[in-house]
Amino acid sequence: MVKWTSSNMPSQKGRSAVVTGTGGLGFETALALAQAGAEVIIAGRNPKKGVVAVAAILETVPAADVRFEALDLASLASVADFGRRLRNQRLSLDILINNAGVMRPPKRRMTEDGFELQLGTNYLGHFALTAHLMPLLRQSKSARVLTLSSIAARQGAIDFNDLNAEVNYRPMPVYAQSKLACLMFALELQRRSEAAGWGVTSLASHPGLSRTNLLYNSAGRWSSVGILRSLLGFMFQPVAHGAWPTLFAATSPLAQPGNYIGPERMSETRGYPTLAKMPAPALDQADAKRLWELSETLTGVRFW
Known part of the structure; x- marks a missing residue:
């Protein structure tokens, strides 16, 4: 692929985007889209x-x-309410970027609906959000859904016998499971969109290692791993660069349905966007089919 940065993004004038997350990657993604003319x-x-976040974007643009x-x-009621509000406000949506996340709380925490926090926020919340939107x-002529995974997904495994980590909670494996689930969702969404003729393109990305809010403000900040990452933050690429794979997948004509995009260098930890290695x-x-059907049951949503 070309050495693509956000400066290569085609004009997004006339296109609309929802980006989850107010800081870090979410902010940089929203800023770049606004600079390109998107709503x-x-x-x-x-x-x-x-x-x-809105004030900072308006100051720049x-x-x-x-x-x-x-x-x-972390609240299915909030997700459903957000979906209702947007459906009442507008007729279509062009881009959905499922970005926000929680990383490695040292102790098991739950969402409002009783899901383990990382599974519920990183994966199930975005699964339900995509269904509601x-x-x-489907009313867009060229809609894209971009779901963020992580290089941690390489170590991930879907434990269908303990998906909610009620028996065995370990922060990093549970985080990796949630990010693997996000990637599997993105791929399964593309397959189902093609099969049903929804006309919605689904892709996934990961930011490599970036100095995001998850690094400094996650619930696991004061764990030994969190302290190490904070001290060695200088080794991580700027957060704006970490947003490049997401922006490429969400806007570039070179990005193809079902692609998984990540940084090109140093085992996909930094650099320009390229095809990432699929776990x-x-x-x-x-x-993926089993996880999708289980997720519909857990969240009470259906895609149409």
Whole structure:
């Protein structure tokens, strides 16, 4: 692939985007899309951070069409309410970027609906969000759904016998499971869109190692691994560069349906966007189908 950066992004004028997450990768993604002319809706659970993010974008791009909407991915009721609001406000949506996440709480925590926090926020919340926004996405002439995974997905495994980590909670393996689930969702969404004629393109990306809010503000910050990562933060690429794979997948004509995009250098930890190596479990279509059907049951949503 070419040495692509956000400066290579085609004009997004006339296109609309929802980006989950108010800081880090979410902010940089929203900023770049606004700079390219897109209408951007930043969705997050903290209104104060949302106001700050919108103000920062407007300071850089005074003419930006950007606003904040409240969305708590750890609450299925909040996700459903967000979907209803957007369906009442607009007729279509062109880009959905499933970005926000939680990383490695040292102790097991739960969402409002009783799911393990990482599974519920990183994966199930975005699964439900995509379903609620699918009617809008299907009205777009060229909708894309971009779901963020992680290089941690390489170590991930879907434990169907303990998906909610009730028996065995270990922060990193559970985080890796949630990010593998995100990748499997992106691939299965593409297969189902093609089979049903939804006209929605699904892709996945990962940011490599970037100095994101997850690095400094995650619930696991004061764990030994969190402290190490904070101290060695200088080794991580700038967060704006970490957003490049997402922006490439969401906007570039070179990105193809079902692609998984990550950085090109140093075992996909940094660099320009390129095709990422797909973890073997992500290619198991039987497990992807099983996970999808289980996720519909757990979240109470259906795609149409």
